[in-house]
Amino acid sequence: xxxxxxxxxxxxxxxxxxxxxxxxxxxxxxxxxxxxxxxxxxxxxxxxxxxxxxxxxxxxxxxxxxxxxxxxxxxxxxxxxxxxxxxxxxxxxxxxxxxxxxxxxxxxxxxxxxxxxxxxxxxxxxxxxxxxxxxxxxxxxxxxxxxxxxxxxxxxxxxxxxxxxxxxxxxxxxxxxxxxxxxxxxxxxxxxxxxxxxxxxxxxxxxxxxxxxxxxxxxxxxxxxxxxxxxxxxxxxxxxxxxxxxxxxxxxxxxxxxxxxxxxxxxxxxxxxxxxxxxxxxxxxxxxxxxxxxx
Amino acid sequence: xxxxxxxxxxxxxxxxxxxxxxxxxxxxxxxxxxxxxxxxxxxxxxxxxxxxxxxxxxxxxxxxxxxxxxxxxxxxxxxxxxxxxxxxxxxxxxxxxxxxxxxxxxxxxxxxxxxxxxxxxxxxxxxxxxxxxxxxxxxxxxxxxxxxxxxxxxxxxxxxxxxxxxxxxxxxxxxxxxxxxxxxxxxxxxxxxxxxxxxxxxxxxxxxxxxxxxxxxxxxxxxxxxxxxxxxxxxxxxxxxxxxxxxxxxxxxxxxxxxxxxxxxxxxxxxxxxxxxxxxxxxxxxxxxxxxxxxxxxxxxxxxxxxxxxxxxxxxxxxxx
Numbered sequence: 001x002x003x004x005x006x007x008x009x010x011x012x013x014x015x016x017x018x019x020x021x022x023x024x025x026x027x028x029x030x031x032x033x034x035x036x037x038x039x040x041x042x043x044x045x046x047x048x049x050x051x052x053x054x055x056x057x058x059x060x061x062x063x064x065x066x067x068x069x070x071x072x073x074x075x076x077x078x079x080x081x082x083x084x085x086x087x088x089x090x091x092x093x094x095x096x097x098x099x100x101x102x103x104x105x106x107x108x109x110x111x112x113x114x115x116x117x118x119x120x121x122x123x124x125x126x127x128x129x130x131x132x133x134x135x136x137x138x139x140x141x142x143x144x145x146x147x148x149x150x151x152x153x154x155x156x157x158x159x160x161x162x163x164x165x166x167x168x169x170x171x172x173x174x175x176x177x178x179x180x181x182x183x184x185x186x187x188x189x190x191x192x193x194x195x196x197x198x199x200x201x202x203x204x205x206x207x208x209x210x211x212x213x214x215x216x217x218x219x220x221x222x223x224x225x226x227x228x229x230x231x232x233x234x235x236x237x238x239x240x241x242x243x244x245x246x247x248x249x250x251x252x253x254x255x256x257x258x259x260x261x262x263x264x265x266x267x268x269x270x271x272x273x274x275x276x277x278x279x280x281x282x283x284x285x286x287x288x289x290x291x292x293x294x295x
Numbered sequence: 296x297x298x299x300x301x302x303x304x305x306x307x308x309x310x311x312x313x314x315x316x317x318x319x320x321x322x323x324x325x326x327x328x329x330x331x332x333x334x335x336x337x338x339x340x341x342x343x344x345x346x347x348x349x350x351x352x353x354x355x356x357x358x359x360x361x362x363x364x365x366x367x368x369x370x371x372x373x374x375x376x377x378x379x380x381x382x383x384x385x386x387x388x389x390x391x392x393x394x395x396x397x398x399x400x401x402x403x404x405x406x407x408x409x410x411x412x413x414x415x416x417x418x419x420x421x422x423x424x425x426x427x428x429x430x431x432x433x434x435x436x437x438x439x440x441x442x443x444x445x446x447x448x449x450x451x452x453x454x455x456x457x458x459x460x461x462x463x464x465x466x467x468x469x470x471x472x473x474x475x476x477x478x479x480x481x482x483x484x485x486x487x488x489x490x491x492x493x494x495x496x497x498x499x500x501x502x503x504x505x506x507x508x509x510x511x512x513x514x515x516x517x518x519x520x521x522x523x524x525x526x527x528x529x530x531x532x533x534x535x536x537x538x539x540x541x542x543x544x545x546x547x548x549x550x551x552x553x554x555x556x557x558x559x560x561x562x563x564x565x566x567x568x569x570x571x572x573x574x575x576x577x578x579x580x581x582x583x584x585x586x587x588x589x590x591x592x593x594x595x596x597x598x599x600x601x602x603x604x605x606x607x608x609x610x611x612x613x614x615x616x
Binding site for chain 1: 409411414416439440441442443444446447449451453454455456457465466469470513516517520
């Protein structure tokens with residue numbers, strides 16, 4: 001009896017290990033392929049030309065591989081996304097955590113989470129067919145495909161992420177600190193701005209970094225609404241191609257799998273992976289420090 | 296000298312004229328208009344005379360002034376009554392201890408004095424608490440202004456995750472205390488008998504201090520707001536005996552300038568520290584809902600040596616609680 005149970009327990013543990021192992025192996029496999037293909041790519045294109053060049057025309061003659069063109073577009077669009085999501089997300093979090101009655105919060109929080117559940121392709125079409133025509137009423141220079149709309153709509157998409165993570169951070173601030181502040185004669189605004197926000201700051205910073213990582217990795221909105229560009233484009237009213245949008249476009253195209261053109265997407269993918277991985281590491285560090293403070 | 300009727304009205308009940316002065320202090324100290332209009336000493340509620348007869352401590356000594364007058368206080372959490380018919384007078388610049396068994400509502404009662412209970416949804420209060428003749432629960436009284444005047448120290452030290460300096464400075468800043476911030480912080484830390492230990496590390500986090508030091512930091516923070524009264528909710532509950540004695544010494548010194556109301560579980564502490572003691576007990580109990588009230592109030596030395604209520608005697612001799 002005892003032996004049978006022990007064998008059973010071991011089987012369960014083994015099955016669980018396999019499940020956990022699959023995701024780890026997949027990740028390792030992806031990273032392995034990325035590294036391998038990137039090395040292949042760098043045999044033909046020098047690293048300096050890839051990282052420092054400003055013209056990205058791998059599919060035309062003469063082919064140029066200056067990834068900065070894609071990186072700059074990615075950064076500009078992400079900045080617009082943060083410009084929208086940071087203030088709105090943070091204010092929503094402050095309202096939900098400190099001001100809303102339990103009843104209001106019970107309605108608003110799920111509503112915000114619905115925003116997070118909208119498929120990104122819907123945001124993409126919303127940007128292209130609704131927001132861009134609307135903005136073109138005011139901005140005569142704006143092209144049909146442009147970076148600004150993509151950035152703004154991406155910002156709206158990220159609001160729930162910023163607000164929900166920031167609200168978690170603010171909820172984690174011990175009630176005793178609020179009591180202390182109220183006991184000294186603080187108003188609600190003073191408690192929020194001078195006690196709760198500073199105490200939750202590292203949690204909020206982590207939320208912002210994660211949101212940035214999300215913005216940089218977001219694909220569908222930019223693939224649909226931002227258009228294509230070949231050089232460093234700083235004007236957000238013009239088409240801008242991000243790293244993700246480029247990868248999506250080339251993956252769907254008909255370049256042979258052995259061609260240099262096709263290998264570019266692995267090199268760009270590797271760079272994208274390194275950036276978002278770095279941002280996630282930063283956010284984890286900040287969160288770990290935050291936990292220390294509250295223990 | 297011919298005494299006019301008006302003068303008699305203002306000066307003859309000594310308490311009334313002091314009350315008027317107190318209100319002026321209040322407005323000046325906090326630079327906040329407590330209620331929008333200052334209390335007229337002549338317009339005292341007629342119920343005032345009734346309080347004294349309900350005061351379990353008997354006649355108050357002529358030399359003392361009432362800081363708080365609690366009459367027929369009932370307090371509810373939703374439908375559960377936590378306090379029932381509490382009547383009590385608390386005297387200025389005296390230490391009043393509130394003792395009683397767990398769950399009798401000591402902390403709830405203490406929080407009625409600075410309207411902290413209102414931060415919990417669905418709390419309700421009936422009856423009256425007068426602070427220097429001003430009804431604390433009058434509709435025109437701002438609870439934030441009440442808390443500026445009536446400070447609080449909590450059971451568990453709760454310094455902000457800020458530097459020692461900023462912890463104290465925060466209290467002064469939000470209360471618009473005039474003067475050099477460094478001097479205000481230094482003064483508060485000296486008053487709280489913490490200055491010597493922290494003067495070289497003011498930029499360090501308040502959380503890096505020991506428990507006893509953290510609690511003195513919290514007292515310094517409360518003092519920097521320049522209150523008139525300090526409420527203490529079992530301030531030594533989480534401290535070791537030596538840190539406890541330091542806090543007690545400090546409280547005794549603070550009595551010179553402040554009225555102190557302290558909730559304590561420790562009867563020796565109440566006996567050592569307080570001038571007056573209020574004994575609370577649970578009067579009704581059902582399904583986890585407990586209702587408490589003050590059953591005896593008087594000078595500590597009398598209450599501990601010649602308790603008038605048998606329940607007080609049982610409690611202080613350790614027979615229950």
